[in-house]
Amino acid sequence: MRVMGVDPGLTRCGLSLIEGGxxxxxxxxxxxxxxxxxxxDLAQRLLRIAEAAExxxxxxxxxxVAIERVFAQHNVRTAMGTAQAGGVIALAAARRGIDVCFHTPSEVKAAVTGNGSADKAQVTAMVMRILGLQTAPTPADAADALALGICHCWRAPMIARMAQAEAMAAExxxxxxxxxxxxxxxxxxAAKKLDSATKLKARKEAGAR
Structure with a gap:
């Protein structure tokens, strides 16, 4: 399975390609x-990101395509930019019939480091260890994009089982x-038939009288 990991952002948008075996x-x-x-201009920034993703x-x-979900940020403007960048990439993937999956930062951290509250240094260190890299990917957005790809490769079987269970429950x-x-x-x-029979019986009894 080939996974394109995306750490969305307007100033820096990390892209990675991970192959799971x-x-x-x-x-x-x-x-x-x-x-x-x-x-x-915002539109031009999104266009540049979209063109690179395409x-x-x-x-x-x-x-x-595995994209980090905007979970919570104190800076609303940054959160909006991150969501917009992720949105244009998700749209580009959807137009090509490629599945898109979103993972929260804590899910990515937990998958890669075992700790949903790990800091960036810990995530980068584990990404290097998992992939056998001699040097740290820079900037941090590159490491985050790699982490997203790894996260999806490892979480995909569980996601598939959950989707299957939900489909069975719905059926x-x-x-x-x-x-x-x-x-x-x-x-x-049956009630209608009984009611009709009761009325017919009542009419017959009334006629007999």
Whole structure:
């Protein structure tokens, strides 16, 4: 499975390509950071990010795109920019029929380090260890993008099992509701038939009198 990990951001947007093998085996195939200047028009910044993402999607053809979900940030403007950057990449993937999955920062940290509250230094150190890198990916956005790809490779089986369980639950609910509807229909028909028979009997008795 090839996963394109995305650490979204307007100033720096990390992109990575991770290939997952048997078990927890993962290999880094590529990593980059797209930069846009703060004084550039917002639409142009998003366009630059979208174009870079589209190039990656068309060149690497990932099976899935894993994007960090904007969970909570004190800086509303930064949060909006992060969400917008992630949004244009998700749209580009969707247009190509590529699945998109979102992971919260704590999910990524927990998957890579075992601690959902790990700091960036710990995440970078574990990314280096997992991928066998001799030097730390820079800037930190590159390491975060790699971590997202690793996270999805390791969480994908669990996500698939959860989706299967939800689908089975939904199907069981549908069948249950259909059975209840059929039972109500049968009871209504029986009640109507009984009511008709009762009225017919009453008319016959009235006529006999």
């Amino acid at each position: 048997a078990g927890r085996s993962v290999i880094a195939l590529d990593v980059d950071v797209v930069r846009t200047p703060a004084d550039m 190039y990656w999607l068309d060149t690497h053809r990932p099976d899935v 069981q609910k549908r069948k249950y509701e259909a059975r209840l509807a059929e039972e109500r229909k049968t009871r209504a028909a």
